[in-house]
Structures are given as C-alpha cells and as structure tokens.
Amino acid sequence: MTTPLRTLKIMLLDDHDVVVHGISSLLSSQKHLQVIGTFTQSRALLNALKVREPDILLLDYALSPKENDGVNLIKVISARYPKISILVVSSHYNSATVVLALRAGAKGFFGKHQNPQDLITAIDTISKQKIYLDSEMARKVTESKNTAHVPVNSHSHTPDSIGKITRNKTLSVREQEVLRCILEGMTVSEIAEKFSKSIKTISRQKQDAMKKLGISSDHELYIKLKSG
Template sequence: MVLDDHAVVRHGLVSRLADEHDLAVVGSYATSRELLDALGTQPAEIILMDFSLGPTDIDGLNLIRALKVRHPNSKTLVISAHYSAATVALALKAGARGYVGKNQDLSEMITAVRTLAKGRIHLHPEMAAEIATRAESALEHTDAQALTQSTGLSPREREVLRCCLEGMSVTQIATKFSRNVNTISTQKQAAFRKLGIRTDNELFKIRHQLDKT
C-alpha cells in the first residue's frame, strides 16, 4: 500500500512499483485514515508512506507507531524529503523497517521494498554509516517530547521544537495548532536563542542533550 498526500507523487510511486512483475500495489491513499480503514479489510505486506502528511493529518511518528501496534504483520517503509540521520533514527525507533529519501533514485525504493519483504531493515549504506557514527547516543533518547524538556523553554516553545524534530515546517505547525505563522516562527526563534543554536541542523545535533539540561 502507498500513502502520500501529494497526488503526483503518489501516482508516480504506484506507476514505478507497477513496473515490477513481482510487486502488486493493493491500495493507494492520500490520508492516514483512508490507509487505516483499508488495512482493516485488505492486508498489505509493505506500507510505503510519506513521513510528513497533510497539515490536518496525524504526524509521521504517531502513524508509524499506530501501524506497528495495529498491523504488526505489515512492514513500514518511509519515503520522505525529510532525510537526516535524526529523522531516520526517530522513524526507526517508532517502528519503521526502512527509510528512503525522496532525493534518491526510485531504484533505491524498489530495493528497499524487496529488502523489507525478506524481513530485513533497509537503509542506504551512507545513511546507515552516518547514524552509526553520529547518532549512536541519540538512538537512546529518541522521544521527541522528552528531548524538549529543557530548562527555560516555555511549554509552547517545547511544543514547537517537538514538531520541528518530527520534521514539520513552521507553516505546518501553525496549521496544526491554529496559530499565526509569525507566532510560531517567533516561538521557534526564542527557543533557539535559549538553546544557543541558530539552525534546524544544530537542533538535531543537540537533541540527545536536551533532556539532560
């Protein structure tokens, strides 16, 4: 089954998968609700899903967790533009069995699907090496909410950082909480100042330290 809120991307993935004689797409959906409803009647060995869905949909981490609990026989493969060691580690910790960046060739996706079908985890070798060398300690502290319990941060600043760690943009966070984009941006920048950082990359690098301060 394929899940992506962008119709062009969704149809492109389905078309590419259909080229493989040994693979069959049993469903293609734009929302998590459609996917979960379909899984109630039609099992799927592999679920290929985007990490960041529509602004009113469930976030990627919670969906991965829900799939792991409700459909343990299905293996989740994430394909997303959010492709950093921190995001990949979060997804794997939540229960994903593989992760492919949307900047990678579609052949990587096909390889990943077959790897999961064999019961193995799939990561591109470079990503696997990056996680092993840069995120070993972070893998022990991958709950995004716990990571933002830093002294000096307000509850809303922690909330914004949690969403950032889950791969959401400022606009998506504003929509999720029905707040002004400028308000979210101000809260994010205020949190960054308190943490002594300036970019999202720096946030991901210190994420394993936030629950120690």
C-alpha cells in the same frame, strides 16, 4: 534454478497525486509487486487497513496539515498491524528524522531524491525483515548513535541527554519531536518546513512542551539539558 520471488502486496500513502501515480507505475512494472491500494489521506489508509493488510506499506513522513502523520502514524500502524513492514518514503531526509521513524517502528527510510529503481531494492530488503537505509544514511545514523562520549556544551548535545528530556511522558509525540529538533539546533521556521506545518503551529507546540517541563525560555531548556 532460481526461486521465484513471492508476490508482495503493497499500499502507498502520499498526499501528492503525482508521487502516488509515479511510484505506482514503477511498482506495477515489477512482476512480484502488487499495488493493492493508494491513498492521499491517512484516515482513508487506516480505514482500508481494517479490511485488508498489505505486506509492505510505503508511507510519506509529513502529510498535509491536520493529517495524522510522522512518528504518531508509524506507531499507530505498527501497534495495530505488526506484520506490515513500513518503508518511509520522504523528502525529509536527515538522520534525526530517520532515527525517529525507525524507533517508531519503520523498517526502512527511502529519500525521494534517491534513484527510483533503488526503491525496488528497499522494498525487497524490508520484505526479508531487514532494515533498509542507503549507505550514506546508514553511516550518519551509526555516527549519531555513537556520539554518547561527546561532551555536552551549548552547541553539542548527546542523543542520551536529549532523550531524557524528550521522552518525558507528559509530552505528546509531536511535542517530543519539536523539542528534539530545537535541541539539535533547528529553528522554528526550519521545523515548520520539515514537518510541513505552519510556524504558528510549531511555536505553540514548542511553548506547550516547555510549559509542561516547567520552563519558559530556550536558556532554561539548555540548563535543564545540561543538568540532566
């Protein structure tokens, strides 16, 4: 006899109404899933969590400007509500972002390009305290963690060497993310698009981070990276 699945209470945060309604409709079709809250702003979500905690939280990675999002939001929720399993659902689907989200406390990462039916599998997986990634992303993340033996040159930097710089305690979380992206070869424009921020905002965060590190140019940043 098959054991019935326990009901999982779910909250959802995404700044696009069409996404919120689409995912809510999909989840509502599953008898063991109960959507108890949908939000388009992080502040509204955080206020709701003070009253009621879900089992699963579906969280978009990059929200509208001025919103608390990304690694910072994941860390805040993980610290305050450790029993909540966070599944990031985002179009920003690359190994660097996925690794950042998992390190911050997320239990899985689901790309918005994936088959919607696979979202049910993702939810069921993290509800069992297991990490969810699709097979291709799991391979990329594993490879990124196994590149410590690669020599450092102007185009290839190991996660450990990058981490020594980006984990500097004087840097804010967003400044750490921006520097990490810069060191992984992304342009300011690409980073702005990735985090749905303006180029001006990303440029300021980059300059603020470099100032805190005592450097003033990309050349000095790479020298600092090589010197460890």
